[in-house]
Amino acid sequence: MTGNSLNHASPLAPEWLAVPADLNALHEPMWAADVARNDSGELAIGGIPVSELQREFGTPLFVMSETDFRARARAFSDAFNDAFADICGGVDVYYAGKSFLCTAVVRWVEEEGLRLDTASGGELAVAARAGIPGADVALHGNNKSDAEIHRALDMKLGRIVVDSLAELERVAKIASARGETAKVMLRLTPGVHAHTHEFIATAHEDQKFGLSMAEDSTDQAGLSAAEEAVAAATGYPSIELLGLHCHIGSQIFEPDGFALAAVKLLRFLAAMQEKYSVVLPELDLGGGYGIAYTPVDTPRPPAEIAQAMAAVVRSTCAELGITAPRISIEPGRAIVGSTTFTLYEVGTLKTVRVDAPAAAAAADAGNAEKNVTYPRRYVSVDGGMSDNARPVLYDADYSAIVASRTSDAAPQLSRVVGKHCESGDIVVRDVYLPEDVAAGDLLAVPGTGAYCWALSSNYNYLARPGVVAVRDGSARLIVRGETEQDLLNRDMGV
Numbered sequence: 001m002t003g004n005s006l007n008h009a010s011p012l013a014p015e016w017l018a019v020p021a022d023l024n025a026l027h028e029p030m031w032a033a034d035v036a037r038n039d040s041g042e043l044a045i046g047g048i049p050v051s052e053l054q055r056e057f058g059t060p061l062f063v064m065s066e067t068d069f070r071a072r073a074r075a076f077s078d079a080f081n082d083a084f085a086d087i088c089g090g091v092d093v094y095y096a097g098k099s100f101l102c103t104a105v106v107r108w109v110e111e112e113g114l115r116l117d118t119a120s121g122g123e124l125a126v127a128a129r130a131g132i133p134g135a136d137v138a139l140h141g142n143n144k145s146d147a148e149i150h151r152a153l154d155m156k157l158g159r160i161v162v163d164s165l166a167e168l169e170r171v172a173k174i175a176s177a178r179g180e181t182a183k184v185m186l187r188l189t190p191g192v193h194a195h196t197h198e199f200i201a202t203a204h205e206d207q208k209f210g211l212s213m214a215e216d217s218t219d220q221a222g223l224s225a226a227e228e229a230v231a232a233a234t235g236y237p238s239i240e241l242l243g244l245h246c247h248i249g250s251q252i253f254e255p256d257g258f259a260l261a262a263v264k265l266l267r268f269l270a271a272m273q274e275k276y277s278v279v280l281p282e283l284d285l286g287g288g289y290g291i292a293y294t295p296v297d298t299p300r301p302p303a304e305i306a307q308a309m310a311a312v313v314r315s316t317c318a319e320l321g322i323t324a325p326r327i328s329i330e331p332g333r334a335i336v337g338s339t340t341f342t343l344y345e346v347g348t349l350k351t352v353r354v355d356a357p358a359a360a361a362a363a364d365a366g367n368a369e370k371n372v373t374y375p376r377r378y379v380s381v382d383g384g385m386s387d388n389a390r391p392v393l394y395d396a397d398y399s400a401i402v403a404s405r406t407s408d409a410a411p412q413l414s415r416v417v418g419k420h421c422e423s424g425d426i427v428v429r430d431v432y433l434p435e436d437v438a439a440g441d442l443l444a445v446p447g448t449g450a451y452c453w454a455l456s457s458n459y460n461y462l463a464r465p466g467v468v469a470v471r472d473g474s475a476r477l478i479v480r481g482e483t484e485q486d487l488l489n490r491d492m493g494v
């Protein structure tokens with residue numbers, strides 16, 4: 001009912017946020033496939049109602065569908081393997097562990113035939129505990145310690161992604177001193193930055209990661225930092241140079257940016273093979289595939305992105321007359337993001353009146369003088385920026401629904417906030433929730449599988465929530481929530 005919806009639209013809402021036709025409905029792309037309302041209207045995952053999860057595990061709680069995780073991992077792997085089968089025999093898919101990592105997840109990744117990306121010694125420790133073969137693990141990072149490099153060599157990692165010339169030299173020295181060869185890829189910055197629907201191409205890179213491909217990026221005329229690194233790598237007997245790597249950004253929906261980066265790296269790879277008489281058998285195109293955090297996000301199916309990228313790799317290799325390198329990709333959020341929702345309990349509610357934004361006041365010219373105000377309702381939950389830092393860090397948008405019941409009440413513009421001593425402690429900046437939301441209701445925020453638990457903190461001495469995995473109708477903790485004792489354990493008391 002458009003008329004009804006329009007009546008409820010708040011001038012305080014951002015332009016992209018529509019009043020949902022049905023506040024109880026789940027917008028499918030934001031949720032794990034096994035999440036649905038049950039017959040009594042309660043949200044359930046794998047048939048388990050959220051009230052039961054709260055009783056058993058408490059709130060806040062990260063609720064992850066193992067079934068959905070495995071399905072998304074397989075979907076990426078299948079789509080890219082199909083699209084690239086005739087180009088390079090398939091694709092190696094590295095799950096970006098930094099998005100969410102624990103030993104159970106490493107095992108799922110391995111069982112589904114994927115590999116694992118790590119970015120620190122701690123992440124390597126999780127990989128080692130899970131028992132994944134080192135050959136299936138990659139190590140990233142712009143400032144790896146000697147200890148991390150040693151650990152990578154101890155574990156016989158399949159690849160160390162080297163970020164700078166100085167690091168290349170350190171890896172070479174450490175491997176040489178151990179009488180070993182390190183398998184290395186070089187992370188390049190192709191001058192392609194992508195975010196959601198746009199990408200920008202620049203010659204110069206202004207960021208901490210990677211080796212610049214710009215030809216004036218070294219003191220030597222015409223020689224880029226990237227080329228200098230290729231030349232150096234081919235000269236170290238303790239380095240096996242596998243190939244090149246790039247990662248152009250995150251939450252990307254259109255394949256254009258990936259395609260342009262692939263073309264730039266393939267051209268460079270061909271030039272280096274020719275000039276230095278080497279073969280670079282691998283090319284890693286990174287991660288960053290977008291997911292739906294709100295109803296306006298429209299991720300493409302993995303097959304569509306895979307086919308677009310495959311077409312570009314195929315034609316570029318043909319044009320350059322080179323054998324296509326083995327391609328790898330590194331999706332993180334696109335595998336884990338939508339598998340998970342955060343379950344919160346509603347506490348304090350407060351409604352404030354806010355001046356109409358300038359645009360609304362102008363449109364409502366007759367009333368502009370009268371200082372029109374509109375209501376914004378603050379809905380406080382029992383977590384906040386300590387379990388989801390992304391709204392604060394990146395202005396990220398999320399969505400929310402009442403999970404413990406359905407409601408026929410009218411939509412009201414709401415802001416879901418946490419319990420921290422910080423006015424910026426926002427979980428969902430703008431969402432329509434039913435007018436009758438009350439203390440004790442359960443709220444679910446979908447799309448919190450990636451970079452939420454991973455970025456969680458103990459701000460205000462809140463215990464970090466646990467993570468529950470649901471499979472075959474049963475739920476188990478894969479990471480337990482912290483206790484008060486955990487919070488006190490490191491305090492030396494002296």
Ligand SMILES: *Cc1c(COP(=O)(O)O)cnc(C)c1O
Pocket residue numbers: 096098099117140247249250251286287288289330331332333334450
């Ligand atoms: C963060 C990161 C990824 C994963 O990004 P997503 O947006 O989660 O897909 C992959 N590769 C590298 C090098 C990264 O830094």
